Amino acid sequence: MRIETIQTMEDWAALQSDWQALLQHSHQNTPFLTYEFQRAWWQHLGGGEWGDANLHILTGRDESGRLLGIAPLFAAGDKLLFIGSHEIADFLDFIARPEDLPAFIQAVFTHLSGMAGWSSLELDNLLDDSATQPAAQTAAAAAGWAAELETVQPSPYLTIPASLDAYGDMLDSKQAHELRRKLRQAARNPLPVALEVVDSSHSEMAPALDDFFALMTQEADKAAFLTPAMRAQMEAIGAAAAAGGWLQLGFLKVGAERVAAFMSFDYQNRVWAYNSGFNNQHARLSPGWLLMAYMVQWCIDNGRGVFDFMRGGEEYKYRFGAQDRFVQRLTIKRG
Numbered sequence: 001m002r003i004e005t006i007q008t009m010e011d012w013a014a015l016q017s018d019w020q021a022l023l024q025h026s027h028q029n030t031p032f033l034t035y036e037f038q039r040a041w042w043q044h045l046g047g048g049e050w051g052d053a054n055l056h057i058l059t060g061r062d063e064s065g066r067l068l069g070i071a072p073l074f075a076a077g078d079k080l081l082f083i084g085s086h087e088i089a090d091f092l093d094f095i096a097r098p099e100d101l102p103a104f105i106q107a108v109f110t111h112l113s114g115m116a117g118w119s120s121l122e123l124d125n126l127l128d129d130s131a132t133q134p135a136a137q138t139a140a141a142a143a144g145w146a147a148e149l150e151t152v153q154p155s156p157y158l159t160i161p162a163s164l165d166a167y168g169d170m171l172d173s174k175q176a177h178e179l180r181r182k183l184r185q186a187a188r189n190p191l192p193v194a195l196e197v198v199d200s201s202h203s204e205m206a207p208a209l210d211d212f213f214a215l216m217t218q219e220a221d222k223a224a225f226l227t228p229a230m231r232a233q234m235e236a237i238g239a240a241a242a243a244g245g246w247l248q249l250g251f252l253k254v255g256a257e258r259v260a261a262f263m264s265f266d267y268q269n270r271v272w273a274y275n276s277g278f279n280n281q282h283a284r285l286s287p288g289w290l291l292m293a294y295m296v297q298w299c300i301d302n303g304r305g306v307f308d309f310m311r312g313g314e315e316y317k318y319r320f321g322a323q324d325r326f327v328q329r330l331t332i333k334r335g
């Protein structure tokens with residue numbers, strides 16, 4: 001397998017169609033690995049998370065030139081990392097078909113063994129079912145390099161049931177009772193309470209994103225997170241997701257007012273809940289409960305199989321019926 005290095009934006013742009021085609025058949029296919037998301041992240045380097053960084057994407061091709069694998073990497077000091085590390089992209093990985101992945105990783109490691117200037121390869125945000133961990137550990141051992149795998153945090157998800165009643169049955173009795181009570185309360189509210197979904201085809205996406213960010217800053221920790229650099233990063237991600245056709249803003253509306261929202265990616269039959277915001281003035285309605293219930297109903301009505309809460313073990317995710325899987329970090333240290 002021939003390994004080539006991409007270090008300019010122009011060469012990366014030329015790879016776009018092949019990148020997207022390969023991703024559709026990759027052993028892991030998440031929105032964070034799309035060409036659109038990766039480019040948006042690189043333009044802002046994680047909202048300022050990284051300063052001095054250099055593009056170092058590795059591609060693997062067979063003798064005919066067919067693309068077999070992509071290692072979406074960048075260099076920072078003496079480290080090589082996934083584009084998207086660490087905070088902004090929830091799930092990262094090599095891009096390759098399942099049958100090509102071990103050989104691609106072996107070829108990448110062979111290439112790296114002859115490359116100066118790096119001491120560690122840090123592979124963050126790997127899902128625990130990724131085939132990368134065993135393949136990379138095998139390749140590292142063959143090279144005489146140390147490999148350390150650690151579980152970083154949970155990443156819960158909800159398998160969508162056949163009906164909202166079935167969703168209530170998935171919850172424990174106390175939570176199911178609360179859900180039904182809050183839905184009845186919403187139905188009696190003087191102003192109508194409803195879900196509004198704004199997707200990539202919507203002509204008013206820009207003001208809808210502004211409303212989302214306004215809701216996000218209602219929470220002190222998220223207001224602190226949303227620095228000007230991070231706001232620019234999030235806007236770039238929103239624009240990239242909209243261009244890719246998989247941006248979704250799910251608003252809970254009370255009358256004409258948007259009072260709660262999920263910014264999500266509607267991708268590969270799964271809704272990936274990327275961030276959220278709530279207006280605390282409507283806390284009596286329990287907008288988080290209502291928005292989640294309405295989003296479950298939307299997923300049922302539109303044939304989505306999973307609502308993905310993504311990284312973080314916040315207690316509310318489990319109240320809503322989520323089950324666990326985990327993200328891991330694999331660190332390879334050169335011998």
